[in-house]
Amino acid sequence: MEKLFEIKVHTGAPTAVKGTSAEVCLLPFTGEAAGKYFSGNIVGTGVDTQKTVGGKTFLSARYMLEGTDIDGSSCRIFIENNGDFEIGFSPSLITDSKALSKFEAAKLKAEISPFDGGVIVSIFAP
Numbered sequence: 346m347e348k349l350f351e352i353k354v355h356t357g358a359p360t361a362v363k364g365t366s367a368e369v370c371l372l373p374f375t376g377e378a379a380g381k382y383f384s385g386n387i388v389g390t391g392v393d394t395q396k397t398v399g400g401k402t403f404l405s406a407r408y409m410l411e412g413t414d415i416d417g418s419s420c421r422i423f424i425e426n427n428g429d430f431e432i433g434f435s436p437s438l439i440t441d442s443k444a445l446s447k448f449e450a451a452k453l454k455a456e457i458s459p460f461d462g463g464v465i466v467s468i469f470a471p
Contacts, residue, residue: 346454346469349445350380352387352410354463370395374463378410382445383422385412403429406466414442426455426466436468 357373372393377386391408410422420442428434434455438448454469 346471348380349382349448349453349468349470350378350384351465351467352376352378353460353465354387354391356393356463357390366398368397370397374406374408376463378412380468382415382448383410383412383420383442385410385422388421401429401431403427404434414440414444416442416444418442418444420445424468428455430457438468 354374354376359370359372361368361370372395373390374393375387375390378384388409388411391406393404393406396403404427406424406426408424410424412420414420420440422438422440422442422445424436424438426434426436434457436453436455438453440446440449448470451470456467456469458465
């Protein structure tokens with residue numbers, strides 16, 4: 346798998362609710378992306394929804410990036426990244442970049458590693 350880019354995610358203060366069947370935490374974030382295929386910033390604020398049911402936590406992050414693709418063209422990328430730390434993370438993207446449009450149908454993979462103040466999300470394609 347080839348790394349497309351990585352996003353340095355800076356997390357904000359969480360908002361949570363604990364019900365009788367599940368607990369949900371919304372974690373807002375900002376950040377910047379850099380890599381061979383894309384460089385730019387998160388537009389506004391993204392959100393990671395962390396839902397815990399029966400002791401298992403599922404994550405779903407959604408955000409928009411704005412920047413420059415591998416061809417030097419301005420573009421936007423919407424990313425939805427779903428999964429958990431046991432089975433892994435499967436991001437999908439939608440973009441207006443001609444150079445990156447081939448990745449809309451690709452089976453992408455994400456790896457998440459912590460740093461002080463957030464996480465680094467690395468996006469890979471086959």
